[in-house]
Amino acid sequence: MNERITEFIRAFADALEAGTFVKLTLGNYKGTDEHLQKIFLRRITTRKGERMLFQYRYDMRDVVKNYELDEARERLAKYLDSGFRNSHLFTTENDFQLDIGKRNARLNKGKPTFRKLPQKHHDREKHHLIDPGSEYLRALGVSSEDGKIRADQRDKWKQINKFVEVVDGLIERSGLIGKGEISAVDMGCGKGYLTFALYDHLVNNRGIAATITGIDRRADLMETCESIAKACDFEGLNFRVGDIAGAEVGSPDILIALHACDTATDDALAKGVAAGATVIVAAPCCHQQVRKQLKPPTELAEILKHPVLLERTAETLTDGLRSMLLESRGYATKLFEFVATEHTPKNNMLVAVKEREPDAEIANAAAELMARYGITEQRLATELSAQAISA
Ligand SMILES: C[S@@+](CC[C@H](N)C(=O)[O-])C[C@H]1O[C@@H](n2cnc3c(N)ncnc32)[C@H](O)[C@@H]1O
Numbered sequence: 001m002n003e004r005i006t007e008f009i010r011a012f013a014d015a016l017e018a019g020t021f022v023k024l025t026l027g028n029y030k031g032t033d034e035h036l037q038k039i040f041l042r043r044i045t046t047r048k049g050e051r052m053l054f055q056y057r058y059d060m061r062d063v064v065k066n067y068e069l070d071e072a073r074e075r076l077a078k079y080l081d082s083g084f085r086n087s088h089l090f091t092t093e094n095d096f097q098l099d100i101g102k103r104n105a106r107l108n109k110g111k112p113t114f115r116k117l118p119q120k121h122h123d124r125e126k127h128h129l130i131d132p133g134s135e136y137l138r139a140l141g142v143s144s145e146d147g148k149i150r151a152d153q154r155d156k157w158k159q160i161n162k163f164v165e166v167v168d169g170l171i172e173r174s175g176l177i178g179k180g181e182i183s184a185v186d187m188g189c190g191k192g193y194l195t196f197a198l199y200d201h202l203v204n205n206r207g208i209a210a211t212i213t214g215i216d217r218r219a220d221l222m223e224t225c226e227s228i229a230k231a232c233d234f235e236g237l238n239f240r241v242g243d244i245a246g247a248e249v250g251s252p253d254i255l256i257a258l259h260a261c262d263t264a265t266d267d268a269l270a271k272g273v274a275a276g277a278t279v280i281v282a283a284p285c286c287h288q289q290v291r292k293q294l295k296p297p298t299e300l301a302e303i304l305k306h307p308v309l310l311e312r313t314a315e316t317l318t319d320g321l322r323s324m325l326l327e328s329r330g331y332a333t334k335l336f337e338f339v340a341t342e343h344t345p346k347n348n349m350l351v352a353v354k355e356r357e358p359d360a361e362i363a364n365a366a367a368e369l370m371a372r373y374g375i376t377e378q379r380l381a382t383e384l385s386a387q388a389i390s391a
Contacts (some may be wrong), residue, residue: 004098007107009080011096012024016052020092020117021148022091024087024089025039025087026040026041026087027079027086029083029085031104032082032083036056036058037059038057039056039314041054041072042135044066051231052072054066060225062224063227063339064224064227065231066232066233080098080219083280084305090114092114094109094111095110095111096110102155112264118146122354129161129162129164129165129201130161130164131200132149133147136200136228136232137149138194139232140228154377156337160188160197162338164194165196166281166338168201170254170279172283177206184253184254185256186213187215187216187247187260188261188264191225192221192225193258194258195212195225195237196225196229197238198210199229209236210236210284211236213252215241216242217238217239217241217242222239222240227239236333237343241301245264249271250275251277252272252275252277253278255271255277255281256280257269257272258282260284262287262289263379265284269282270383270384271382272352273326273329276354278354280331280350280352281350281351282350284322284348284350287319289319289379290317290373294313294374296313297373300313317375319335319348321369321378326350326352328358328363328366331350331354331355334351334352335349335350350354352385363384367381
């Protein structure tokens with residue numbers, strides 16, 4: 001191996017030994033994997049001890065793994081020998097830049113960009129339940145290397161905290177908190193920000209043995225989420241590819257469906273009811289099914305001739321009907337404003353806690369309301385009518 005490369009690997013090992021390692025980046029990849037672009041290395045502390053986290057950036061997704069420090073050194077040597085032409089090592093004493101050419105390599109040593117090690121834990125900002133320095137937030141790109149929330153992720157950050165706060169309140173109210181073990185399914189979990197945060201909160205703040213499964217039809221996202229969960233040693237958190245309508249959910253205590261499209265929200269709610277989930281949390285996205293059928297009653301025809309008002313009425317009716325239908329199955333519901341995201345400006349949140357007897361009268365009232373607005377089909381109503389009522 002070229003002497004400069006050996007020197008660079010030694011600087012990496014020395015920095016680990018001396019506790020001065022900040023981070024390392026491998027780039028300018030010219031190897032045989034057509035999708036691989038960069039690798040980022042960060043030192044993390046897991047329940048099993050000190051590890052090096054490798055975040056592999058492919059063109060369409062990230063994959064995250066952690067390795068013991070000795071193995072990290074071997075892997076670095078292997079990657080420098082298999083196509084990465086450039087690497088930056090940052091320590092609190094020096095920055096090192098390695099450039100590998102066809103015949104030789106150049107190593108530059110300069111003043112350190114970072115004079116302090118990245119903080120592992122951060123003081124939680126006022127009212128925030130989640131630590132912005134959490135490793136999964138870095139891996140998901142919500143916070144930067146130094147554990148600060150990225151400027152363009154502030155809305156997401158607000159949403160994450162609000163979501164955890166809401167679910168925490170529901171866990172208290174429903175009595176699930178006394179169970180000691182809680183299972184949850186997050187349907188249409190996407191990039192998993194909320195799924196990770198809930199797991200982190202339940203396990204690390206509340207000390208609950210949580211088992212959470214994120215489900216989404218996007219295989220690339222599920223692969224990234226699963227790798228981050230493993231790298232963070234979040235043993236009870238897993239992700240799998242699946243369609244909401246067909247997914248096997250078992251019998252979770254909590255069922256979550258946030259910003260899943262149109263009737264996918266109804267499919268998730270129906271699964272929650274069928275599974276007997278104690279808590280259901282949904283943030284409906286679009287409301288196309290009802291919007292397409294809606295025929296305003298005569299007395300509202302003049303008002304609802306305006307498309308914007310018709311649209312809002314479809315939203316109100318869809319979410320209102322969902323709430324009534326859940327109540328007819330023994331859930332107490334609340335609908336309130338959640339924090340909107342880049343996914344959707346819609347920001348209703350519907351939460352339901354199973355704490356009453358089923359009430360067929362409410363289902364009848366919902367059916368009357370549908371008829372009054374010319375709605376012949378609403379997915380949740382259809383799915384619940386095919387399900388036996390359980391107390
Ligand atoms: C707008 S994202 C929301 C992600 C996450 N729940 C959140 O609120 O941050 C919607 C996600 O739902 C997934 N999705 C929509 N319909 C689905 C379906 N029928 N089955 C599985 N996943 C679905 C999409 O792939 C996408 O990742």
